[in-house]
Amino acid sequence: MKDSCEVAIVGSGFAGSLLARILAVLGYDVVLLERGTHPRFAIGESSTPLANLSLERIGIRYGLADCYQLATHGRWLENFPHIRRGLKRGFTFYRHHPREPFADRGLDSERLLVAASPDDSLSDTHWLRADVDHHFARGAAAAGVDYRDRTELTKAELTTETVLLEGSRAGKAFELRANFVVDASGPGGFLGQQLSIPSGFDRTHTRSALVFSHFDSVRPMADLFPEMAVGPYPDDWAAVHHIIDEGWMYSLRFDHGTTSAGFLLTPRGLNALPAGDAAPTTLWNALLQLYPTIAAAFSEATPLMPISFRPLIQHRLARAGGRRWALMPHAFAFVDPLFSTGIAWSLRAVERLALAFEDAAHHGRVPDPAVVRRYETALVTEADQIDLVVAGAYEAMAHFDLFAAQAMLYFATVAFAEASQRLTPTESVAWNGFLGVGDQVLEPLPGESLRRLRQITSSRGEAGSNAERKEFSDWVSHAISPRNIAGLADRGRRNLYPVDFDALVAQHQLLGLSRDQILEAIPRLRGGSTLLADAGNRHSLPARDASGTRVEANQGP
Numbered sequence: 424m425k426d427s428c429e430v431a432i433v434g435s436g437f438a439g440s441l442l443a444r445i446l447a448v449l450g451y452d453v454v455l456l457e458r459g460t461h462p463r464f465a466i467g468e469s470s471t472p473l474a475n476l477s478l479e480r481i482g483i484r485y486g487l488a489d490c491y492q493l494a495t496h497g498r499w500l501e502n503f504p505h506i507r508r509g510l511k512r513g514f515t516f517y518r519h520h521p522r523e524p525f526a527d528r529g530l531d532s533e534r535l536l537v538a539a540s541p542d543d544s545l546s547d548t549h550w551l552r553a554d555v556d557h558h559f560a561r562g563a564a565a566a567g568v569d570y571r572d573r574t575e576l577t578k579a580e581l582t583t584e585t586v587l588l589e590g591s592r593a594g595k596a597f598e599l600r601a602n603f604v605v606d607a608s609g610p611g612g613f614l615g616q617q618l619s620i621p622s623g624f625d626r627t628h629t630r631s632a633l634v635f636s637h638f639d640s641v642r643p644m645a646d647l648f649p650e651m652a653v654g655p656y657p658d659d660w661a662a663v664h665h666i667i668d669e670g671w672m673y674s675l676r677f678d679h680g681t682t683s684a685g686f687l688l689t690p691r692g693l694n695a696l697p698a699g700d701a702a703p704t705t706l707w708n709a710l711l712q713l714y715p716t717i718a719a720a721f722s723e724a725t726p727l728m729p730i731s732f733r734p735l736i737q738h739r740l741a742r743a744g745g746r747r748w749a750l751m752p753h754a755f756a757f758v759d760p761l762f763s764t765g766i767a768w769s770l771r772a773v774e775r776l777a778l779a780f781e782d783a784a785h786h787g788r789v790p791d792p793a794v795v796r797r798y799e800t801a802l803v804t805e806a807d808q809i810d811l812v813v814a815g816a817y818e819a820m821a822h823f824d825l826f827a828a829q830a831m832l833y834f835a836t837v838a839f840a841e842a843s844q845r846l847t848p849t850e851s852v853a854w855n856g857f858l859g860v861g862d863q864v865l866e867p868l869p870g871e872s873l874r875r876l877r878q879i880t881s882s883r884g885e886a887g888s889n890a891e892r893k894e895f896s897d898w899v900s901h902a903i904s905p906r907n908i909a910g911l912a913d914r915g916r917r918n919l920y921p922v923d924f925d926a927l928v929a930q931h932q933l934l935g936l937s938r939d940q941i942l943e944a945i946p947r948l949r950g951g952s953t954l955l956a957d958a959g960n961r962h963s964l965p966a967r968d969a970s971g972t973r974v975e976a977n978q979g980p
């Protein structure tokens with residue numbers, strides 16, 4: 424084992440592995456240190472358009488064909504059918520009430536569907552992380568990264584000159600010197616402990632517990648409600664959210680028949696459950712008993728691994744980077760699976776650090792401290808923003824109308840970001856703020872929304888009056904209007920939102936484009952082919968597939 428390298432990366436989830444591989448492509452000498460082995464179970468599975476846009480950009484910029492191919496369900500199936508995934512056409516929400524079956528009242532149902540893609544081939548995916556992370560770890564090794572699994576790190580010492588890591592592998596102690604260390608080791612991460620980074624938890628609002636597993640034979644809602652009003656996509660091929668009094672449940676269907684499902688329970692919700700402190704399986708069954716439609720969906724399901732419980736899934740540190748170190752988002756902070764922000768945020772961070780190392784490649788070979796400070800500031804502000812959006816959504820769960828309105832804040836923000844990133848891309852697009860950060864219209868909204876919601880609910884889950892709920896929905900609709908390019912918050916839609924290119928064309932001025940410009944650019948939203956053609960000339964790096972083999976230009980990405 425060599426005892427020095429330029430960059431050490433701790434943790435080989437997709438974020439650590441992908442960054443390691445990009446840095447190797449850029450010519451850095453990288454060691455990737457992993458405590459466990461692949462394949463291994465990991466949670467955090469549902470991707471989004473912004474995540475896939477990052478993957479496409481990474482694929483194009485660094486010549487990593489597989490990243491581009493994994494960015495839509497159609498290309499994924501065509502190129503990597505053995506890597507398991509699920510079709511995710513959008514975000515589906517149902518409101519359930521204790522001891523009552525879900526009420527299918529046609530277009531008046533407590534049901535919200537927001538499409539994220541116009542068809543199956545361009546769709547997002549749920550990632551079976553065991554397969555996906557394994558793929559990315561292999562890709563890193565094939566690109567020349569020194570990948571060391573089953574590594575137990577015991578110490579990190581940082582000076583102004585160097586980083587010293589100590590640990591052992593297969594019973595053999597080692598020391599590794601690096602110029603820079605990136606911590607991609609997730610919650611309770613390595614550097615957080617080694618550098619005694621103070622907690623930043625106090626500044627956050629969201630709190631939830633999780634009971635979860637993977638299951639087979641979960642029945643689709645479409646089977647239970649065959650007469651359900653037709654939505655913009657099949658309800659179940661999505662990130663399905665069941666909102667309940669105690670919190671909410673995610674249900675993510677993979678193409679091979681497995682479903683990842685978990686209940687997120689608020690402290691108040693958990694305390695109110697008689698089985699709140701029982702064994703995970705007892706708690707799971709108690710929740711199913713309370714909600715008959717969810718119970719029906721899981722009536723024939725069997726867990727594929729033991730049902731597990733985590734009493735608190737949030738974490739947050741006070742720092743995200745320094746002179747010779749940086750944390751990936753999941754090592755720095757996590758809020759909640761609601762709205763699936765984790766993968767997109769992590770990939771954005773991969774892009775940013777990759778750009779920082781690109782800049783450093785010709786002078787110093789260590790990211791400029793000013794760039795690391797910029798990275799840290801971005802992560803701190805963005806973690807706050809994600810927390811406000813999600814905390815507001817938990818508050819809004821008191822009534823479905825409030826929730827549907829709050830969800831519009833999130834969807835308007837990401838739809839605007841996706842359209843502007845695709846239609847008016849810039850070299851520094853990865854530095855654009857996540858979830859509206861840096862946008863003078865969008866950035867203040869989550870904080871203001873949380874304040875308004877707490878007034879309505881008295882922070883005790885009260886549903887408020889009809890007038891209060893209507894006022895809140897009207898406020899959201901008005902507040903997002905300068906960025907609402909997707910026809911959202913439209914009562915006429917009855918909570919069923921397809922991808923609406925007509926709305927986009929009608930709102931062309933919000934993106935600073937003429938009607939003709941937007942009509943011409945629409946193919947970019949339909950699959951990125953124009954983006955690719957543009958990129959072909961811009962970047963001269965050779966394309967490589969996951970095994971590191973060079974791909975000829977006409978093969979992709």
Ligand SMILES: Cc1cc2nc3c(=O)[nH]c(=O)nc-3n(C[C@H](O)[C@H](O)[C@H](O)COP(=O)(O)OP(=O)(O)OC[C@H]3O[C@@H](n4cnc5c(N)ncnc54)[C@H](O)[C@@H]3O)c2cc1C
Pocket residue numbers: 433434435436437438439456457458459465466467468469470574575576607608609610612613633736751752753754757759760763764765766767769
């Ligand atoms: C309940 C839950 C649900 C989620 N759902 C979603 C979702 O639907 N969509 C979404 O976008 N995001 C979701 N997320 C967030 C998502 O899980 C993260 O964004 C993602 O896992 C980050 O990937 P990563 O590669 O940075 O880290 P991780 O996936 O956490 O990987 C960390 C790696 O580091 C290794 N490691 C840990 N400690 C050490 C050490 N000391 N030394 C060496 N190696 C170490 C681990 O073995 C692991 O391989 C969810 C998170 C949770 C908790």
